[in-house]
Amino acid sequence: MSASYATLIGATDLAQRIRDPDWVVCDCRFDLTDPDFGYQAYLTGHLAGAHFLDLDEDLSGAKNGTNGRHPLPDPARLAACLATCGIGNHSQVVAYDDACGMFASRLWWLMRWLGHRRVAVLDGGLQTWISCGQALDNERPEPRPNTYSLALRSDxxxxxxxxxxxxxxxxxxxxxxxxxxxxxxxxxxxxxxxxxxxxxxxxxxxxxxxxxxxxxxxxxxxxxxxxxxxxxxxxxxxxxxxxxxxxxxxxxxxxxxxxxxxxxxxxxxxxxxxxxxxxxxxxx
The missing domain is CATH 3.40.250.10 (Rhodanese-like domain)
Structure with a gap:
């Protein structure tokens, strides 16, 4: 198993490992005033091999008017969503956005809630990735479904x-x-x-x-x-x-x-x- 990151990862370290088959990168860009922004930005350009996860659709549950604007998703549904991105229990996951970790941290926390420790946020996000001279891609990654078993924590x-x-x-x-x-x-x-x-x-x-x-x-x-x-x-x-x-x-x-x-x-x-x-x- 390659190196493990559990909080933050720098752009240089990620660039060296981004094509590792045990690593999965997730694009979490979002705009609270424009819900379509994240996906459209992802289609324009993203880190190579990155999967897009939407704050409203993937990283939140159903609203009922009294449980807040972004209630937690059903854990089993979230685990299934992660598995479709190729995430397994031993995957190293890296989340990024273009908002200083504002949205990427949500995926980081959710995965820890599911019992996953090998998850990190790209420090500085997309801006730092680009400023370090790293390229973007506009190809959708090939699906490689995995299996994911959750072990909820009291977080x-x-x-x-x-x-x-x-x-x-x-x-x-x-x-x-x-x-x-x-x-x-x-x-x-x-x-x-x-x-x-x-x-x-x-x-x-x-x-x-x-x-x-x-x-x-x-x-x-x-x-x-x-x-x-x-x-x-x-x-x-x-x-x-x-x-x-x-x-x-x-x-x-x-x-x-x-x-x-x-x-x-x-x-x-x-x-x-x-x-x-x-x-x-x-x-x-």
Missing amino acids: RVEVDYVLEHLGHPDMLLIDARSPDRFRGENEVLDPVGGHIPGAINRHYRDNLDEHGCFKQASVLREEFGTLLQGRSPRTVVHQCGSGVTACANVLAMETAGLTGSRLYAGSWSEWCADPKRPVARGAG
């Missing part, structure tokens, strides 16, 4: 858990949305502005350096350590608007060696769907 919490632990020291809720949306300003995606009471704000873009790559592990460890204030990483529950960008904060913590945090996948879009749940506004 998530439900809305009732969050509600029951509001204000408790055993839950540190970290919101990955932009500061203005956290404060309840400029909300354009959800019908209610604000945040879950007691949450603190760590915009997912704060994990990135000036080149759009993740900061060094030591820097991330220091920055998240300031938020933790001595708490165990296992007390952390990540959320965002719909359970997508929060995955980038999970990835950042894992990259920093701060393991064990969990995801509230329903996030703000699920939370605010019930007017009985409390809402906070402002910076605190």
Whole structure:
């Protein structure tokens, strides 16, 4: 078995292994305001051999009006989708996008939820791949179906858990949305502005350096350590608007060696769907 990557992989390392038969690359590009963007961009040019996975169709489940904008997909359905891309239990999977890992991190988290450890995000995404002189392809990969057996992990919490632990020291809720949306300003995606009471704000873009790559592990460890204030990483529950960008904060913590945090996948879009749940506004 070739080298294993479980958090991030650089463009140079991926280029050396992209044609390895045990490796599967997945294009996760998406635009929240233009759902067709990702697939059309994929058809124009993608990493050689990459399979396209759509956030709405492949990496999310059915919406019912109260479970958020991107509810988790059915695990068995997701496993079957991965298998059609040639992903098996021992495959090294690499996810990429053109949004600094915003969408690729969702696939990374989902695969870890299924029990898969050999999955990484291309650090810096498509932009870094191109800036390193790597080519794109517009050929669709030949299908090579595999089999995938899932072993679900307890990496998530439900809305009732969050509600029951509001204000408790055993839950540190970290919101990955932009500061203005956290404060309840400029909300354009959800019908209610604000945040879950007691949450603190760590915009997912704060994990990135000036080149759009993740900061060094030591820097991330220091920055998240300031938020933790001595708490165990296992007390952390990540959320965002719909359970997508929060995955980038999970990835950042894992990259920093701060393991064990969990995801509230329903996030703000699920939370605010019930007017009985409390809402906070402002910076605190």
